[in-house]
Amino acid sequence: xxxxxxxxxxxxxxxxxxxxxxxxxxxxxxxxxxxxxxxxxxxxxxxxxxxxxxxxxxxxxxxxxxxxxxxxxxxxxxxxxxxxxxxxxxxxxxxxxxxxxxxxxxxxxxxxxxxxxxxxxxxxxxxxxxxxxxxxxxxxxxxxxxxxxxxxxxxxxxxxxxxxxxxxxxxxxxxxxxxxxxxxxxxxxxxxxxxxxxxxxxxxxxxxxxxxxxxxxxxxxxxxxxxxxxxxxxxxxxxxxxxxxxxxxxxxxxxxxxxxxxxxxxxxxxxxxxxxxxxxxxxxxxxxxxxxxxxxxxxxxxxxxxxxxxxxxxxxxxxxxxxxxxxxxxxxxxxxxxxxxxxxxxxxxxxxxxxxxxxxxxxxxxxxxxxxxxxxxxxxxxxxxxxxxxxxxxxxxxxxxxxxxxxxxxxxxxxxxxxxxxxxxxxxxxxxxxxxxxxxxxxxxxxxxxxx
Amino acid sequence: xxxxxxxxxxxxxxxxxxxxxxxxxxxxxxxxxxxxxxxxxxxxxxxxxxxxxxxxxxxxxxxxxxxxxxxxxxxxxxxxxxxxxxxxxxxxxxxxxxxxxxxxxxxxxxxxxxxxxxxxxxxxxxxxxxxxxxxxxxxxxxxxxxxxxxxxxxxxxxxxxxxxxxxxxxxxxxxxxxxxxxxxxxxxxxxxxxxxxxxxxxxxxxxxxxxxxxxxxxxxxxxxxxxxxxxxxxxxxxxxxxxxxxxxxxxxxxxxxxxxxxxxxxxxxxxxxx
Numbered sequence: 001x002x003x004x005x006x007x008x009x010x011x012x013x014x015x016x017x018x019x020x021x022x023x024x025x026x027x028x029x030x031x032x033x034x035x036x037x038x039x040x041x042x043x044x045x046x047x048x049x050x051x052x053x054x055x056x057x058x059x060x061x062x063x064x065x066x067x068x069x070x071x072x073x074x075x076x077x078x079x080x081x082x083x084x085x086x087x088x089x090x091x092x093x094x095x096x097x098x099x100x101x102x103x104x105x106x107x108x109x110x111x112x113x114x115x116x117x118x119x120x121x122x123x124x125x126x127x128x129x130x131x132x133x134x135x136x137x138x139x140x141x142x143x144x145x146x147x148x149x150x151x152x153x154x155x156x157x158x159x160x161x162x163x164x165x166x167x168x169x170x171x172x173x174x175x176x177x178x179x180x181x182x183x184x185x186x187x188x189x190x191x192x193x194x195x196x197x198x199x200x201x202x203x204x205x206x207x208x209x210x211x212x213x214x215x216x217x218x219x220x221x222x223x224x225x226x227x228x229x230x231x232x233x234x235x236x237x238x239x240x241x242x243x244x245x246x247x248x249x250x251x252x253x254x255x256x257x258x259x260x261x262x263x264x265x266x267x268x269x270x271x272x273x274x275x276x277x278x279x280x281x282x283x284x285x286x287x288x289x290x291x292x293x294x295x296x297x298x299x300x301x302x303x304x305x306x307x308x309x310x311x312x313x314x315x316x317x318x319x320x321x322x323x324x325x326x327x328x329x330x331x332x333x334x335x336x337x338x339x340x341x342x343x344x345x346x347x348x349x350x351x352x353x354x355x356x357x358x359x360x361x362x363x364x365x366x367x368x369x370x371x372x373x374x375x376x377x378x379x380x381x382x383x384x385x386x387x388x389x390x391x392x393x394x395x396x397x398x399x400x401x402x403x404x405x406x407x408x409x410x411x412x413x414x415x416x417x418x419x420x421x422x423x424x425x426x427x428x429x430x431x432x433x434x435x436x437x438x439x440x441x442x443x444x445x446x447x448x449x450x451x452x
Numbered sequence: 453x454x455x456x457x458x459x460x461x462x463x464x465x466x467x468x469x470x471x472x473x474x475x476x477x478x479x480x481x482x483x484x485x486x487x488x489x490x491x492x493x494x495x496x497x498x499x500x501x502x503x504x505x506x507x508x509x510x511x512x513x514x515x516x517x518x519x520x521x522x523x524x525x526x527x528x529x530x531x532x533x534x535x536x537x538x539x540x541x542x543x544x545x546x547x548x549x550x551x552x553x554x555x556x557x558x559x560x561x562x563x564x565x566x567x568x569x570x571x572x573x574x575x576x577x578x579x580x581x582x583x584x585x586x587x588x589x590x591x592x593x594x595x596x597x598x599x600x601x602x603x604x605x606x607x608x609x610x611x612x613x614x615x616x617x618x619x620x621x622x623x624x625x626x627x628x629x630x631x632x633x634x635x636x637x638x639x640x641x642x643x644x645x646x647x648x649x650x651x652x653x654x655x656x657x658x659x660x661x662x663x664x665x666x667x668x669x670x671x672x673x674x675x676x677x678x679x680x681x682x683x684x685x686x687x688x689x690x691x692x693x694x695x696x697x698x699x700x701x702x703x704x705x706x707x708x709x710x711x712x713x714x715x716x717x718x719x720x721x722x723x724x725x726x
Binding site for chain 2: 173175176177178179180268271272273274291294295297299303306
């Protein structure tokens with residue numbers, strides 16, 4: 001193996017939201033430019049940045065330590081000292097990096113286990129890397145295998161099916177009330193992991209618009225930008241309520257901020273169109289009496305927990321199965337990665353040639369019958385083996401030459417391995433389905449042709 | 453057996469198959485059996501409509517005098533509104549209620565012996581047609597709103613009390629969709645009911661020279677109209693929706709049933725069709 005895969009990242013588990021915001025790498029270009037300063041060490045690069053995580057995949061020359069460079073660039077681009085960033089960053093190398101990326105793609109590493117949004121974000125990140133010419137053989141294969149693994153996990157395990165997170169349950173409830181949320185407006189009051197998740201789910205279900213209210217207006221603006229919504233000053237909250245159908249509240253207030261008498265007025269203004277309140281705060285933000293009003297539904301954290309609980313155990317078992325799938329796929333990828341070098345490729349080629357030759361020889365000898373001259377047998381054997389070796393001779397010379405050139409000839413190695421089927425993969429019937437745009441697959445699956 | 457009879461037996465059979473599709477679809481929570489059921493009962497609906505038309509053409513006065521004809525017409529209009537609601541509001545679950553109901557009514561209509569009484573010539577004309585057509589359409593809509601209302605009230609209580617929404621509860625449409633059936637029954641059904649009632653009075657005035665003859669059915673109809681008007685007003689002017697309007701729709705339809713079945717069987721009325 002000429003190259004090592006490194007993965008650096010931070011997520012909701014290793015970094016609090018302030019840190020994630022500071023080091024979000026929203027515009028990865030400057031980071032990538034900074035990394036290019038090292039051009040000989042780093043051959044491929046991909047940056048994934050979402051509200052909840054940053055993942056940086058670096059393919060570097062074997063034996064090179066690029067950690068310092070990555071952290072340096074990351075911190076510089078974010079305008080912060082390295083010391084502030086370093087404690088939150090995790091690093092994986094080789095097969096561990098592969099496994100981590102597969103887990104991210106399969107949403108096993110997400111806040112909401114099994115939520116499919118991350119896959120779309122990963123596809124977008126990959127597309128960006130391909131467009132900028134930063135993704136080549138290793139990243140191409142890595143990401144295609146990541147998407148493949150995610151698909152396997154989704155079809156073979158029940159991880160994406162039932163309401164397992166509180167926020168997901170909240171959105172499902174909203175659908176029982178409204179049917180569809182695509183023509184509904186939502187409001188997010190306060191911040192916090194669970195409230196933001198519920199908002200994320202709503203946005204993904206296609207809610208028409210989202211407003212974000214917060215005691216600090218800047219924070220509201222930041223969150224609103226995350227959901228492409230509008231920020232709202234805290235004082236405008238009640239006057240804006242008649243416009244919204246779904247309210248998610250999660251403030252640190254010790255007093256209820258929405259009372260039944262406020263809502264009575266609001267309902268009159270909106271002609272009793274139903275409202276759904278999700279109160280995630282403890283102590284509660286919304287007066288429980290609100291639930292007794294007609295056409296108003298209030299669920300607090302305990303109510304939602306009950307909805308979710310029974311699904312939890314099953315989900316954990318599914319996650320276990322999903323991890324096994326990921327592990328198996330990562331292992332397969334590791335085999336490929338190790339073989340992606342001149343020597344193993346040549347060995348595999350000759351080996352394959354010999355196996356084919358011997359198989360055909362056996363068939364022919366069987367047809368010729370048992371009473372054949374041993375000399376004749378030996379001659380036949382020599383013949384088939386030398387033909388197979390000769391046939392692979394020119395491709396081998398070609399690969400050797402390319403291997404000495406700049407860039408290590410990995411793409412030719414990869415090509416040869418695929419052309420001669422050295423990894424013995426039986427292509428699934430839809431093997432090339434990802435090469436063309438699939439009708440109706442929406443924009444969360446912008447598949448990219450592996451370039452080069 | 454006459455061709456007309458054959459048509460209605462065919463319709464009954466298709467409704468039976470259609471009901472099966474709806475039941476399967478609801479139990480398995482899949483759309484496909486429901487759609488199949490809808491298509492099959494749609495075919496039945498066409499046959500049914502044809503048989504009604506033929507009966508009318510063959511002998512209008514005989515058809516219009518027989519109670520079985522009205523029962524059959526009512527079951528037909530029930531399905532008509534099922535299909536409208538299905539296409540407009542995607543309320544496929546109503547098929548579960550409407551298709552078997554239509555089947556039973558059509559069967560009852562077949563079973564009922566045709567009263568071979570010729571209708572007086574007075575029973576004809578535009579106003580009589582309007583009277584029957586509009587009222588039956590309105591009652592068909594009300595039947596749908598009533599079924600949707602029962603669904604609404606139960607699902608709403610379930611959501612309010614934070615019960616688990618699995619099984620049957622997951623098969624019901626969302627609250628807003630159920631409420632939309634009520635909205636349609638109110639906005640379309642009430643004007644139809646009003647037109648039906650007024651045309652009845654006009655027809656009575658033309659034929660008998662009096663608007664109102666204190667027939668029990670007429671009194672009941674006025675009562676229904678008042679309650680329906682209340683629902684109409686509260687919904688459109690005061691913006692009532694949801695639980696209260698669902699209950700009102702159930703009450704209005706309940707009164708219609710009482711007036712259709714109870715009064716016809718128990719009291720003497722000139723609306724007995726026979």
